[in-house]
Amino acid sequence: MAPAVVITGLGAVTALGGDVRALAAGLAEGRCGIGRVALFAPTGRAVAAEVREEASAVVGCLPPATARRLSRPDRFALLAAAEACRTAGLEPEFGRDAGVYVGTTTGGMLATEEAYRRRRAGEDPRFRLSRLLGTPLATAAAVVSQGLGLYGPRETFSTACSSSALAVAMAADAVRRGVVPLALAVGTDGLCRLTYAGFDALQALDTEPCRPFDRDRRGLSLGEGAAALVLETDAHARARGARPRAAVLGWAATSDAHHVTAPHPDGAGALAALAGALADARVPPDAVDYVNAHGSGTRQNDAVEIGVLRRVFGRRLARLPVSSTKSQVGHCLGAAGAVEAVATVLALDDGLLPPTVNLRHLDPAWDDLDLVPEAGRRAPLGVAVSSSYGFGGHNVSLVFGRAAR
Amino acid sequence: MSVPVAVTGLGVLSAFGHGVDRFWAALVAGESGLGPIRRFTAPPGAGPAAEVPAVEARAHVRSPLGRRIDRVSLFALAACRLALLDAGLDPTELPLARTGLALGSEFGNLDETTTFLDRLFARGAANQLLFPNLVMNAPLSYTTIELGLTGPSAMLSAGEVSGEAAVAWGAELVAEGGAEVCLAGGVDELGEVLHQALHEACLLSATPRPLDPCADGFALGEGAAVLVLESVAHARARGARVYARLVPVAGFALPAPVHGWSRDSSPLAARLAPLVADADAVVAAASGEPELDVLEAAALAAALGGRRALVTAPRAATGWFGAAGALAAATAALAVAHDLVPPTLGHLPPARHGLGVAAGRARAAEVRVAVVDGLARGGACRPLRFEAP
Numbered sequence: 001m002a003p004a005v006v007i008t009g010l011g012a013v014t015a016l017g018g019d020v021r022a023l024a025a026g027l028a029e030g031r032c033g034i035g036r037v038a039l040f041a042p043t044g045r046a047v048a049a050e051v052r053e054e055a056s057a058v059v060g061c062l063p064p065a066t067a068r069r070l071s072r073p074d075r076f077a078l079l080a081a082a083e084a085c086r087t088a089g090l091e092p093e094f095g096r097d098a099g100v101y102v103g104t105t106t107g108g109m110l111a112t113e114e115a116y117r118r119r120r121a122g123e124d125p126r127f128r129l130s131r132l133l134g135t136p137l138a139t140a141a142a143v144v145s146q147g148l149g150l151y152g153p154r155e156t157f158s159t160a161c162s163s164s165a166l167a168v169a170m171a172a173d174a175v176r177r178g179v180v181p182l183a184l185a186v187g188t189d190g191l192c193r194l195t196y197a198g199f200d201a202l203q204a205l206d207t208e209p210c211r212p213f214d215r216d217r218r219g220l221s222l223g224e225g226a227a228a229l230v231l232e233t234d235a236h237a238r239a240r241g242a243r244p245r246a247a248v249l250g251w252a253a254t255s256d257a258h259h260v261t262a263p264h265p266d267g268a269g270a271l272a273a274l275a276g277a278l279a280d281a282r283v284p285p286d287a288v289d290y291v292n293a294h295g296s297g298t299r300q301n302d303a304v305e306i307g308v309l310r311r312v313f314g315r316r317l318a319r320l321p322v323s324s325t326k327s328q329v330g331h332c333l334g335a336a337g338a339v340e341a342v343a344t345v346l347a348l349d350d351g352l353l354p355p356t357v358n359l360r361h362l363d364p365a366w367d368d369l370d371l372v373p374e375a376g377r378r379a380p381l382g383v384a385v386s387s388s389y390g391f392g393g394h395n396v397s398l399v400f401g402r403a404a405r
Numbered sequence: 406m407s408v409p410v411a412v413t414g415l416g417v418l419s420a421f422g423h424g425v426d427r428f429w430a431a432l433v434a435g436e437s438g439l440g441p442i443r444r445f446t447a448p449p450g451a452g453p454a455a456e457v458p459a460v461e462a463r464a465h466v467r468s469p470l471g472r473r474i475d476r477v478s479l480f481a482l483a484a485c486r487l488a489l490l491d492a493g494l495d496p497t498e499l500p501l502a503r504t505g506l507a508l509g510s511e512f513g514n515l516d517e518t519t520t521f522l523d524r525l526f527a528r529g530a531a532n533q534l535l536f537p538n539l540v541m542n543a544p545l546s547y548t549t550i551e552l553g554l555t556g557p558s559a560m561l562s563a564g565e566v567s568g569e570a571a572v573a574w575g576a577e578l579v580a581e582g583g584a585e586v587c588l589a590g591g592v593d594e595l596g597e598v599l600h601q602a603l604h605e606a607c608l609l610s611a612t613p614r615p616l617d618p619c620a621d622g623f624a625l626g627e628g629a630a631v632l633v634l635e636s637v638a639h640a641r642a643r644g645a646r647v648y649a650r651l652v653p654v655a656g657f658a659l660p661a662p663v664h665g666w667s668r669d670s671s672p673l674a675a676r677l678a679p680l681v682a683d684a685d686a687v688v689a690a691a692s693g694e695p696e697l698d699v700l701e702a703a704a705l706a707a708a709l710g711g712r713r714a715l716v717t718a719p720r721a722a723t724g725w726f727g728a729a730g731a732l733a734a735a736t737a738a739l740a741v742a743h744d745l746v747p748p749t750l751g752h753l754p755p756a757r758h759g760l761g762v763a764a765g766r767a768r769a770a771e772v773r774v775a776v777v778d779g780l781a782r783g784g785a786c787r788p789l790r791f792e793a794p
Contacts, residue, residue, distance in 0.1 A: 127602040137562035142783030153656040158541035198536035253557040255549040260537040392546025
């Protein structure tokens with residue numbers, strides 16, 4: 001029988017704050033981290049969930065020249081990963097063979113854009129490689145691995161908005177199969193002009209902070225940040241005296257094979273991912289107590305997603321709380337899956353449902369549902385699912401369970 | 406629990422042309438894929454690069470949506486179609502929900518990214534038609550759509566081992582029963598701005614000499630290679646030709662500068678030793694980049710411990726690019742299938758550390774085990790091991 005995979009450490013850097021404590025408090029209070037874009041001058045009236053960076057001593061684990069040149073998302077990744085290892089009580093000798101599984105979409109694009117603009121405009125007489133070091137997506141994994149001394153397998157996944165949900169699934173898979181004794185799953189992404197302008201051009205952005213599941217929803221709000229989770233077998237955690245915060249029960253990844261930007265109209269791939277993850281977890285739909293939705297706030301996504309949930313959970317969906325963490329931290333793209341996995345683990349561990357904020361008028365198509373509007377609430381939870389649907393039709397569902405006490 | 410995995414098809418787009426036969430014939434004959442750059446106006450004094458001859462979208466794209474396909478995605482799709490054809494698999498007869506796809510790329514769509522940014526900087530406007538092509542997973546989306554694949558899919562980006570990482574992911578998927586068939590490989594393109602940045606940093610060489618003490622840089626290239634992976638049982642049941650078995654081995658990492666190569670080869674040698682202990686051929690990562698060459702030659706020499714294994718470094722002929730490891734994987738599978746190790750272009754003996762580098766001409770030798778060592782900047786190592794079926 002496959003061993004149980006548990007989560008023993010969490011880390012997060014989001015618009016709600018620089019650590020998990022700040023994220024948990026923001027989720028509990030129903031705060032919205034979405035505001036005006038300050039990082040660059042976007043076109044039009046623009047909002048996003050930006051991370052307000054604070055100086056951190058954590059980057060000191062790298063040589064000064066490397067630390068100085070880290071891109072924002074590489075820094076986010078390192079901070080979140082260090083927090084996850086610290087809260088997992090990880091001593092260096094336990095981490096040595098740990099795998100690092102990262103999900104990201106644009107890496108250090110913000111700095112790369114600027115270096116490119118300067119060179120094109122003639123402001124720089126030649127490209128300086130030191131300004132382009134954060135361009136390859138694999139850099140974040142190298143930063144985390146070298147910074148924290150984690151020398152197991154290293155993988156970087158990029159399946160758009162499901163990138164780090166896939167990273168969590170692959171980390172859990174490696175632990176379950178015994179490939180690694182311990183794994184760190186990380187999602188990270190930083191806002192950049194390219195992503196912002198691209199989503200804006202597709203008219204996918206709400207000019208107000210996004211309103212998932214609302215009748216008047218107009219699109220998503222971009223976010224940024226990083227989240228990290230330490231995964232290991234239950235036996236490994238207990239042997240080193242670590243407290244499991246939750247268990248990863250199952251996962252599945254599927255492809256829509258439908259469209260480069262739009263979701264499948266029937267959500268066929270999303271349905272297969274959710275059903276597959278529940279089957280992998282050996283959990284019947286009736287046992288699920290909470291759904292942390294993809295909930296991007298676009299007209300299409302939310303409608304398709306609710307349709308999928310109705311087909312999986314049937315009439316029981318009316319009593320099953322569903323919420324969108326993107327309403328508070330924005331759509332963190334490559335980091336979204338990991339951020340939402342952390343939110344889901346916190347919900348299970350603290351018995352506190354995170355809300356869907358900015359939800360003032362339920363869409364009449366689902367006014368029978370419990371979308372946890374505006375404020376979180378206490379609820380004992382046993383099993384929760386988190387789904388992420390990537391641009392281009394790459395779907396991942398994760399099933400988490402409360403850790404045995 | 407895990408099942409043995411067979412390589413039953415290869416699809417390669419390289420500077421030598423389209424298709425695995427052209428690739429292998431040229432590589433074995435010691436041809437160079439390097440030539441003058443035609444895709445863009447290279448700066449004065451720029452050396453040669455390896456360009457893939459134009460791929461006709463019409464030959465590979467069937468869906469109306471695919472008309473907007475970008476060059477990198479088209480390379481990936483074409484390599485997948487060629488690999489299926491080579492494997493004798495009709496795309497319409499694939500078990501779609503049980504077919505996986507794993508693609509690796511370091512930089513994805515370079516050309517359209519700069520086009521998009523140029524317009525954004527000049528006019529503050531974005532091209533909505535281009536944006537969907539700029540996400541790293543665009544090749545994955547287009548290929549799943551064109552082939553109708555609904556099974557597990559993953560885009561991996563692992564720097565210099567992006568190709569190896571995807572091939573390894575696909576092998577594990579099939580070995581663990583997550584899919585019956587998996588298309589796995591990598592793709593990267595020769596982008597003007599990437600070339601400019603590397604040229605201005607003086608990293609490029611007109612004559613790459615991998616594993617040669619005179620190495621002074623690498624040449625940029627592009628291409629795609631995709632392997633059809635299926636369980637040995639599945640391959641036997643349909644009477645498929647098997648190039649080689651792909652035996653999953655774990656990747657690992659070693660202390661190294663985040664953006665560079667380690668100067669200490671002994672930890673790498675210790676980790677590579679069990680992998681190459683019975684290897685008849687090693688497909689090296691060496692590209693002519695001095696820091697990598699020094700590390701790899703010392704580590705391989707120590708790992709082999711005096712035992713002779715034929716070492717070949719195809720990046721001298723195919724050019725260096727992030728997903729070139731997919732071509733290295735194809736090279737290893739072909740070496741096993743044909744008992745032939747292609748030469749390393751530009752290399753003049755003696756090699757660094759007395760390595761048995763195949764130079765000048767191809768070597769016929771029994772190749773029961775071929776290893777791709779898979780080295781990347783920042784200390785990642787993603788080896789692949791191919792064995793005779």
